[in-house]
Amino acid sequence: MKFAHVPVLVQEVMGLLKPKPGERYLDGTLGGGGHTEEILLRSSPDGRVLGLDWDEDAVTAARQRLSRYEDRLTIRQTSFEKAKNILTEMNWGQIEGVVLDLGVSSHQFDDAERGFSFQTSARLDMRMDRRQPLTAFDIVNAHPVAEITRILAEYGEEPRARRIAAAIATERRNRTIETTADLAEIVAKVKRRRSHGHHPATQTFQALRIAVNRELESLNVFLERGYELLRPGGRMVIISFHSLEDRLVKTAFRKWTQSCLCPPRTLRCDCGWSQKAHRLTKKPIVASAEEVRANPRARSAKLRAVVRI
Numbered sequence: 690m691k692f693a694h695v696p697v698l699v700q701e702v703m704g705l706l707k708p709k710p711g712e713r714y715l716d717g718t719l720g721g722g723g724h725t726e727e728i729l730l731r732s733s734p735d736g737r738v739l740g741l742d743w744d745e746d747a748v749t750a751a752r753q754r755l756s757r758y759e760d761r762l763t764i765r766q767t768s769f770e771k772a773k774n775i776l777t778e779m780n781w782g783q784i785e786g787v788v789l790d791l792g793v794s795s796h797q798f799d800d801a802e803r804g805f806s807f808q809t810s811a812r813l814d815m816r817m818d819r820r821q822p823l824t825a826f827d828i829v830n831a832h833p834v835a836e837i838t839r840i841l842a843e844y845g846e847e848p849r850a851r852r853i854a855a856a857i858a859t860e861r862r863n864r865t866i867e868t869t870a871d872l873a874e875i876v877a878k879v880k881r882r883r884s885h886g887h888h889p890a891t892q893t894f895q896a897l898r899i900a901v902n903r904e905l906e907s908l909n910v911f912l913e914r915g916y917e918l919l920r921p922g923g924r925m926v927i928i929s930f931h932s933l934e935d936r937l938v939k940t941a942f943r944k945w946t947q948s949c950l951c952p953p954r955t956l957r958c959d960c961g962w963s964q965k966a967h968r969l970t971k972k973p974i975v976a977s978a979e980e981v982r983a984n985p986r987a988r989s990a991k992l993r994a995v996v997r998i
């Protein structure tokens with residue numbers, strides 16, 4: 690299946706990242722390579738990019754699509770949590786720019802076999818990195834009901850989380866819940882006539898995807914010390930598609946731009962923290978109406994950026 694993904698907010702990302710010849714960049718979510726290609730074009734003739742993605746299909750597609758930049762592009766199949774180790778291995782030290790464009794690609798959704806979508810029936814999977822053992826099938830068929838309830842409520846903001854988890858528990862006592870269609874049907878029965886304009890299983894599928902891929906955990910690990918990847922003047926741009934992701938980015942960037950982390954009214958600072966960055970975006974940048982019309986996936990994108998001190 691051909692890899693198809695339209696990158697979001699490309700001009701906005703480039704306007705903040707300002708790629709230049711001779712500089713080095715990390716694209717931690719390579720996907721189909723749309724953002725990376727634009728960085729390579731703008732940093733021509735000798736700017737370099739390290740592109741990471743934990744999905745084998747993305748890595749293969751980006752390698753093919755960007756083969757003409759072979760000498761300026763290094764691609765690794767791994768999580769962006771490992772970015773610092775890889776940059777150290779490559780002797781790149783601190784770099785001029787980092788971009789993360791979080792979440793799933795259109796290819797992952799559209800390839801039925803990957804089991805992300807309720808539109809076509811396939812085995813429940815949802816792994817972005819198919820080397821990991823945990824799948825959506827395991828969560829749905831084997832995890833405690835309380836855990837499924839938590840996942841649906843927290844990651845899907847699903848108001849009927851408890852009812853859906855109970856319905857899953859009832860169903861799996863009788864048979865294995867094999868496919869995306871089986872799960873979508875269970876959810877639809879619980880939520881009959883209670884969804885507003887979208888498929889009743891949207892939030893359940895989103896929640897399971899986030900849990901299977903530990904999406905919030907890996908973002909948290911990255912944000913813990915992500916500023917260390919940048920040299921002074923280096924820029925980081927993060928695009929998120931989910932309010933919980935955006936909250937993690939906002940909170941981390943706020944911390945990085947503070948000069949002290951002591952509680953308010955502390956007389957003598959003893960936190961040992963120093964400011965790491967300045968904010969480049971006061972409020973998140975969102976896609977224009979025109980971009981959303983052309984690419985509805987851009988609708989929920991929120992972009993935040995900082996520059997390292």
Ligand SMILES: C[S@@+](CC[C@H](N)C(=O)[O-])C[C@H]1O[C@@H](n2cnc3c(N)ncnc32)[C@H](O)[C@@H]1O
Pocket residue numbers: 694695696697717718719720721722723724725741742743744747767768769770790791792793794795817907908
């Ligand atoms: C929205 S797509 C990125 C699209 C890309 N910017 C482009 O222009 O084509 C998100 C990609 O990030 C990858 N991804 C998500 N979380 C990741 C992580 N923790 N480490 C590495 N890749 C990740 C997914 O596999 C997916 O291919």
